[in-house]
């Protein structure tokens with residue numbers, strides 16, 4: 001057994017291997033709300049917590065047809081190991097998908113990965129040494145931050161408002177961290193319909209953020225799973241459409257087709273692409289040939305753009321149900337009104353704690369994700385991420401009504417024990433975000 005001091009949260013005394021885990025596993029602690037989410041998956045609970053796409057909106061016959069054709073015509077290829085970079089035909093088709101966001105590229109620079117989650121892990125593995133810094137919007141995607149932490153990076157947050165990341169905050173963070181002698185390895189951003197805040201980085205800010213990154217020699221990691229799922233006008237073109245050498249772009253079929261395939265990709269500057277392929281091979285040998293060929297067949301033979309349109313319709317209806325219910329049941333609170341994607345970011349009065357409130361919510365049969373999950377520094381205490389992607393519009397209304405009961409119950413409780421009188425006169429707002437203006 002190792003004499004190394006065990007990482008604080010990597011195991012417990014019932015685990016005979018407790019002392020042997022690598023230091024980096026300290027970042028792999030299960031979240032405190034995980035157990036509650038097991039309860040929240042019961043059918044009677046309306047879950048506004050997960051980010052599961054509405055796969056029922058994808059006609060399964062389309063997938064079955066593609067799968068049958070692949071197995072009949074290319075069965076032995078589909079069942080075999082493939083290239084570590086991904087199926088060439090699919091990489092060409094990915095160029096068409098990215099062209100919808102203004103990106104021009106070569107299939108040579110595309111690396112297919114096991115979901116964009118795996119691309120995030122590979123990029124982190126390539127760039128992060130313990131103690132390095134990743135800059136990310138505050139709030140940011142929880143499972144990206146889990147990866148950053150597991151490679152012992154420090155995540156520092158760049159503030160956001162209704163138009164996405166605030167360039168001034170980016171400048172300040174860079175100056176502060178450089179003065180401390182920190183190595184900033186990359187800026188992680190979800191510019192369109194951000195997870196969890198739902199906001200979109202404006203065009204002017206996209207240019208400014210790229211300029212700041214360039215001036216400071218900071219690589220940009222652009223994660224864009226939701227860009228095609230807009231409800232009205234599309235978001236501004238991708239950062240990668242403007243800057244090729246300083247941006248790694250991540251895409252996925254999880255939201256525009258189905259996450260079960262586990263197919264995403266990275267588009268990287270040439271030199272980085274080479275290392276990504278080697279890292280991909282080291283991790284999985286090759287991404288699934290079976291999944292890639294089915295997706296390639298699907299893109300080739302089915303009107304996939306029309307299917308993306310259908311998804312947009314489904315999510316638009318659900319978003320409207322959520323905003324309608326919030327307006328009706330929680331009119332005194334603030335929330336973002338996204339023009340695409342899956343998420344609304346709700347701000348509670350400053351004296352409420354959304355994590356503490358969660359057990360009560362689950363008891364009232366509604367679940368959400370507390371805001372603290374999306375910050376590396378304890379922020380988001382009075383925020384909630386609400387997902388509208390999975391439940392039906394009716395369930396969303398029921399869920400928000402239940403949430404109203406929970407919040408009112410908390411307020412009643414606080415009022416009962418507060419010496420300062422009615423609390424709704426002191427509603428505090430720390431994330432003021434009117435609907436993003438994307439015109």
Ligand SMILES: Cc1ncc(COP(=O)(O)O)c(C=O)c1O
Nearest residue numbers: 051115116117141195252254264
């Ligand atoms: C911002 C963001 N990035 C990456 C992912 C991972 O997606 P996948 O691995 O399914 O492509 C998600 C999934 O919800 C996400 O929201």
